[in-house]
Each structure stands twice: as C-alpha cells, then as structure tokens.
Amino acid sequence: MIVLRAKNVEFEVTHITADNKPDWFxxxxxxxxxxxxxVDQEVLFESNAIVEFLDETIKPRLHPEDPIKRAENRAWTDFVPSFASTLNSYLYAPNLQDQQSKKSGAQKVLLKLEERLQKNNKKEGTYFNGKTLSIVDAAYAPFLMRFTIVEPFCKTGIMEKFPYVEEWRKTLIKSPIVKDSLPENFMELFKKNLLKRGAYFAKEFTNKV
Ligand SMILES: N[C@@H](CCC(=O)N[C@@H](CS)C(=O)NCC(=O)O)C(=O)O
Incomplete structure (x- = not known):
C-alpha cells in the first residue's frame, strides 16, 4: 500500500481477516x-513481485537507477522476512523469560540495519537511500512502525542503541505516505493481535490502551 501511495495511483483496499478468509479470496x-x-483480470501475489511490477510500470521509480545500488536494495528487501520474524518473535513472546531471550535476536537484526545506515547514509537524509522514499523504506516501515505504537506502553527501549535506525523509523512515521497507510483502527487491531497470540506485551497494552 505504501508503494501504491508513493506512486499516487488510485486503488481500492479489501482487508482480509486471517481467521475468517472469504471464499472468493x-x-x-x-x-x-x-x-x-x-490488476484487471490478473492476480499478483508475493509482496516483492507486486512491488517490482508496480515499480516497473508506474512512475516515479522508487528503486535506485544505478544497477549496483538497485541490487543492494533488493538484497535488503530480501532480508525483510528474517528481520520481521525475529522482531515478531520478540514482540509476540508469551512470557517475560522468552521475551528477554528473544531480545538479543531482535537487537542483532537491528544492528545489521544500523551498520548499513551508518555506513552509507551518513545522515544525508534519513530514508534508506538518502532523501527520498524507496522500496526498502516501504518494505521495513510496517515493522518499524510497530515500535512507534508499542513503545509508549511497553517501553522496550530496543531502539535506543540504534540511533540511525531510530532516525529512520522517525522519518518513516512522519511521512504522510507511510503514516496514512495505516487503517484508522490499527491500534485496536494490533492490540487484538497481541492478545490473540498470547503475547506478554499484550498485558501492558490492555492495561494502558
Ligand atoms: N512471502 C509472502 C508472505 C505473505 C504473508 O506471510 N502474509 C501474511 C500477512 S503479513 C498472511 O497472509 N498471513 C495469514 C496466513 O498465513 O494465514 C509475501 O511477501 O507476500
């Protein structure tokens, strides 16, 4: 959705509930x-395939023009599933002990991003490639945004050691393209999800939200 919004195309969204998927879906x-x-009669699936299609067919190009940079960006997009599952195993850990043991894994994947941002970004703008939003930003934004949501209640403190990632997260959440891609009831949905998955963090949420 972030990519569609960045390209300013008209689109319609249908949300699917994981435990009640309609037959047509x-x-x-x-x-x-x-x-x-x-798209017309075609159905595309897999996020990477979808965003590559959108980037090839609708301007502005969000991937870098330079083939080396583009390959490097694709590699970072390929890292999203392991990044996401490591962060999710921390966020959805069922008890304090498990949460503590998953924290170091989450910090390891954040450190990988921190090093990349520090090496290549040098504070030249705070998007992944610098001044403008790219596919990599769109791919990581949903996961980094969760910390914006949980932090006031759960006080994970996890971003404190990663100032470049923290700046990146702040830039993303400030961007209207990213921010307004969230459904209005996202907080409610996220809370329900934490509860459904028996996450330890759900306790903090239900007490305070
Ligand atoms: N590799 C796929 C992963 C898709 C995926 O895991 N989607 C999740 C939501 S983020 C889903 O539909 N989960 C519901 C389910 O597995 O039933 C992609 O990038 O599109």
Whole structure:
C-alpha cells in the first residue's frame, strides 16, 4: 500500500481477516496469504513481485537507477522476512523469560540495519537511500512502525542503541505516505493481535490502551 501511495495511483483496499478468509479470496490467492494485487483480470501475489511490477510500470521509480545500488536494495528487501520474524518473535513472546531471550535476536537484526545506515547514509537524509522514499523504506516501515505504537506502553527501549535506525523509523512515521497507510483502527487491531497470540506485551497494552 505504501508503494501504491508513493506512486499516487488510485486503488481500492479489501482487508482480509486471517481467521475468517472469504471464499472468493481463497479461490484467487495461490497460498491463501496477503498481499494480493488484482490488476484487471490478473492476480499478483508475493509482496516483492507486486512491488517490482508496480515499480516497473508506474512512475516515479522508487528503486535506485544505478544497477549496483538497485541490487543492494533488493538484497535488503530480501532480508525483510528474517528481520520481521525475529522482531515478531520478540514482540509476540508469551512470557517475560522468552521475551528477554528473544531480545538479543531482535537487537542483532537491528544492528545489521544500523551498520548499513551508518555506513552509507551518513545522515544525508534519513530514508534508506538518502532523501527520498524507496522500496526498502516501504518494505521495513510496517515493522518499524510497530515500535512507534508499542513503545509508549511497553517501553522496550530496543531502539535506543540504534540511533540511525531510530532516525529512520522517525522519518518513516512522519511521512504522510507511510503514516496514512495505516487503517484508522490499527491500534485496536494490533492490540487484538497481541492478545490473540498470547503475547506478554499484550498485558501492558490492555492495561494502558
Ligand atoms: N512471502 C509472502 C508472505 C505473505 C504473508 O506471510 N502474509 C501474511 C500477512 S503479513 C498472511 O497472509 N498471513 C495469514 C496466513 O498465513 O494465514 C509475501 O511477501 O507476500
């Protein structure tokens, strides 16, 4: 959705609830997962394939023009699933002990990003490539945004050691393209999700939100 918004195209969104997927969705989705992009009669799936299609067909180009930089950006986008599952295993840990043991994994993947941002970004703008939003920003934004949401209640403190990632997260959440891509009831949905998954952090949330 962030990529569609960055390209200023008209689109319609249908949210799918994981535990109540409609029949029409299961018929068109090869693996029963979101996101899907329906273009005319075609159904595209897998986020990377969808964003690459959008980037090839609708301006402005969000990937860098330089092939080396583009390959490097694609590699960082490929890192998103391991980044996301490591962060999620921390956020959704069922008890304090498990949460503490998952914290170091979360810090390791954040450190990888910190080093990349520190090495190449040198504070030249705070998006991944510098001054403008790219596919990599769109790919990491949903996961980094969760910390904006949980931090006031759960006080993870996890970003404190990673000032470049922290600046990046702040830039992303300030960007209207990113910020307004969240559904209005995101907080409510996120809280429900923490509760449903039996996350230890859900206790902090339900007490305070
Ligand atoms: N590799 C896929 C992963 C898709 C995926 O795992 N989607 C999750 C939501 S982020 C989903 O639909 N989960 C529901 C389910 O597995 O039933 C992609 O990047 O599109």
């Amino acid at each position: 299961l018929e068109v989705s090869p693996h029963g997962k979101v996101p899907l992009l329906m």
